Amino acid sequence: MKKLAGKKIALLGSRKIEDISKLVENQGGVAVSRSAQGTALLKDEKLQYHVEMITECNFDWIIFTTGIGVETIYQTALEMNRSDALVNSLQKAKIAARGYKTANMLKKLDIIPAVRDDDGSMAGLLRELSAHSLKGLKVALQLHGDPAPHLKQWLEDNQADYEEILPYTHIPPDEKVMDLLLSEILDGELDSVFFTSTPQVRNLFSFARKKNAEEQLKTCFSEQAVALSVGKVTAQALHEEGIARVIFPEAERIGSAVIELARFYAEEEFKD
Structure with a gap:
């Protein structure tokens, strides 16, 4: 049977x-x-604004949670003729990355994360981030599909000044x-x-x-x-x-x- x-x-x-x-x-x-x-609908209308913020080094930390998020941000910078400025800013900021696809996409841009998850999950990323103090620092949090409530709560509890970056808007x-x-x-x-x-x-x-x-x-x-x-x-x-x-x-x-x-x-x- x-x-x-x-x-x-x-x-x-x-x-x-x-x-x-x-x-x-x-x-x-x-x-x-x-x-x-x-489903992913369209590029978020604020994405160009967020790319500009990153290129102007407005963030101390940038947390990437998906490979497609990194790729979309980079492609948007290319369209804006700001790709070199983006990569330069990413190299100056502290980067946290979740997942091997995210890390691989960053590697293509010669970016080495300061923090990596230990198991591919948001919880794993949070475990590794917990060793760092983000109090009063400006943080860009790139999300895609998963709202990551525990990660956002941790940023709030640690008094980080964070901005969500959503490469795509979604329809439920x-x-x-x-x-x-x-x-x-x-x-x-x-x-x-x-x-x-x-x-x-x-x-x-x-x-x-x-x-x-x-x-x-x-x-x-x-x-x-x-x-x-x-x-x-x-x-x-x-x-x-x-x-x-x-x-x-x-x-x-x-x-x-x-x-x-x-x-x-x-x-x-x-x-x-």
Whole structure:
């Protein structure tokens, strides 16, 4: 008998849904698409202003959280004929970076971060940043999709004067889809919910809070629906939202996550 037989799994991503569905079906499960990703809309109208601020060395620290954020800021500087000034300013500022894609993009610009996360997560970045005092300093915080509430709270607690830089404005996921997803979880209709990015986590819990159903949602994830994550970074976002039981593979791969979920259910069945 296939390990996901009889299991209904919601896919919260917006890409490769057919491919992921086949992986689930190959294990005997039923996959349903419930996109909680939201979409990047346009370059933020304030981005040129923020690029100008960076090139004028207005920040003591610049915190980059995504590779695409670094790339978008650099491309915007190119369009403004300010790319050399941008790189010079980045070399003078103290840089903190989360994730290998971010570090690789900075490396292309000959920028070596003063602070790197220890595990690819926002929490890992925060652990490393905690060794530094940012009190009274001007900080640029580049975000993309993930609002990073704990990191922003830490900056506020440490009295840093920070400015958010959002390379793209975002539109939230379809409200009808989110309403359906939330009610399916709360009604016990889903066996597992598959998160493939941190924005999906934030979007679901923000929606639940708006509906006054956050605690109910947490209870469902602890007692009924299994939270499945594509990797440790997204798993960390779930932990930050108060979800203790999160299944995820060591290597961040969609196929590996599905196999990990199948293994989880097989072990649960063996316990019974």
